[in-house]
Amino acid sequence: MSNEKLAATRILMVVDDVYEDLELWYPKLRLLEAGVHVTVAGPKADKVYAGKHGYPCKSDAAIAEMDAGDFHGIVLPGGFMPDKLRREPHVLKLVRESAAADKLVAAICHGGWIAISAGVYRGVKVTGSPGIKDDLVNAGAHWHDAAVVVDRHFISSRKPDDLPEFMKAILTFLGS
Numbered sequence: 001m002s003n004e005k006l007a008a009t010r011i012l013m014v015v016d017d018v019y020e021d022l023e024l025w026y027p028k029l030r031l032l033e034a035g036v037h038v039t040v041a042g043p044k045a046d047k048v049y050a051g052k053h054g055y056p057c058k059s060d061a062a063i064a065e066m067d068a069g070d071f072h073g074i075v076l077p078g079g080f081m082p083d084k085l086r087r088e089p090h091v092l093k094l095v096r097e098s099a100a101a102d103k104l105v106a107a108i109c110h111g112g113w114i115a116i117s118a119g120v121y122r123g124v125k126v127t128g129s130p131g132i133k134d135d136l137v138n139a140g141a142h143w144h145d146a147a148v149v150v151d152r153h154f155i156s157s158r159k160p161d162d163l164p165e166f167m168k169a170i171l172t173f174l175g176s
Contacts, residue, residue, distance in 0.1 A: 007035040020079035021051035022160040068097035073104025076111030086117035106155040125151040
């Protein structure tokens with residue numbers, strides 16, 4: 001299923017405790033299946049983080065050691081994790097640098113909180129959990145109630161049920 005272009009692609013995902021299990025694992029596995037190199041970074045390297053539903057995810061690296069220049073984009077899963085990681089200056093720097101370089105910035109559900117705090121959504125068409133609709137609008141984003149919204153290099157979805165459309169959009173953007 002992988003192709004040569006995707007085999008050279010590197011994507012960063014972030015993790016911390018109380019991430020939404022499906023919103024991390026489904027994209028990670030689909031990207032790996034397509035041949036993409038995925039690095040999952042958490043506050044600490046080689047630490048096991050627990051998802052909202054108890055599924056574990058071991059980080060490959062520490063967020064503080066990541067450089068946006070080493071990746072073709074970043075995926076921001078939801079859950080309650082984004083509310084913690086949006087307070088980490090290096091996470092926000094990674095998102096800002098990815099957005100400024102027109103690299104993939106993909107957020108699902110509450111993952112949009114990180115992009116909001118990074119200040120990259122002003123004037124961008126997005127979707128996200130209806131629970132953060134007001135936050136997205138107040139950040140200057142143009143919110144749409146849709147399974148997936150693509151605005152240039154920004155891709156967003158609302159919830160786990162939207163994951164198939166979310167991943168189709170991400171893989172199309174990456175060139176599959």
